[in-house]
Amino acid sequence: MSKLPDSGRRSERSRRAILDSALALVGEVGYDKLTIEGIAARAGVGKQTIYRWWSSKAAVLLDASLALAGEAGREADWSGFPDTGDLAADLKSVLRATADEFADPRYEAPLRALTAAAATDPELGARFTEQLLEPQLVLYEARMRAAQKAGQLAADADVRLVVEMLLGPFTYRWLLRTAPLTHAYTDALVDSVLGGVGHGGADVAKVTVR
Template identity: 85%
Template sequence: MSVPPSPSPTAGPAPGAAPLPRTPDATRRSDRSRRAILDAALALVGEVGYNKLTIEAIAARAGVGKQTIYRWWSSKAAVLLDASLALAGDAGTAAQWAGFPDTGDLAADLKHVLRATVDEFNDEKYEAPARALTAAGATDPALGARFTEQLLEPQLALYETRLRAAREAGQLAPDADLRLTVELLLGPLTYRWLLRTAPLTHAYADALVDAVLGGAAAGSRSGS
């Protein structure tokens, strides 16, 4: 381990002299402003909805100039996407997320994660920005691509990794399509949430896992 160099004899004020003024930490100030903007976007989209959300309102709530926002983001949708990414990161930290569980019991692991997804969908803090981004991504191809690449694909990849381990352990059919299995798990859940066709419950999440794994494991049972 290297030792930090000793300070130069000329560094700092002379004994008895007034202390040097502190140099403002521009990076820290930028981080604070950025976080204030993201928090403001999340709060406002829940209060007024996406259609009435404006850059001006976000700037006012965050206590920054409008140009500060445009220096980092091109649109309110882009702000909201980064806010959602930050929110997901905060949630993972708060829950001490250590990765997709692998207890050896695939059904239990999937039910654990899907139940957490149900809780998130039912949380107003997550629901408003998620609905806004879903709608905005449908009409803005560039935003939709970012939404998929940065928010959705990393989550889907975690499911696929867990399912791949189960397939290698013989818990799924050798030819089980991992992406299709993930979509069969999450598709009905998202459909029910998006269209509000029925309540989202833990029981529904459990039923999805049982139904999907019943089909995905059939090939494994018949081949044994």
């Protein structure tokens, strides 16, 4: 008796092929020239297969980027934000790794394309923030709160603002290519931000959002 094909496994193979094709193509042709037809041809599936799961090329790229981020975490054995007891060292470690990831062609082209698309597509922008950006910000915030409890960060520092002070300049430099995103830069950024909000138990200025 012949074994029936596993439709679930076949669907997962098709889905994986579509995501991989979207990532490869956006790196080759850019977001503007990326098309559902091109993704379908590269993946060896019909257009309707893609439209059954996604409404647009931007939606495909978002899911592809989410899958890629998950793979990056597994490759780095990522099990959460490091907490060695030294806030500055932990932040420098994470920002250095992020700078390296952003310079990797596997991640750079899709993330740039997705960031640009999210800026002009409100629905995609909301999903981008909720599914890709916010989970990362929460990890930073949790580490900051642990530092506050340990007396390593000013108790009255606004944690979300501190995170934005770190990641805002980082993202600006990367997105606009104003200068190389080096380890020296990320280390200096951590030192400057923590120095301004009270790190290591020194006398500090109050940081609030108005």
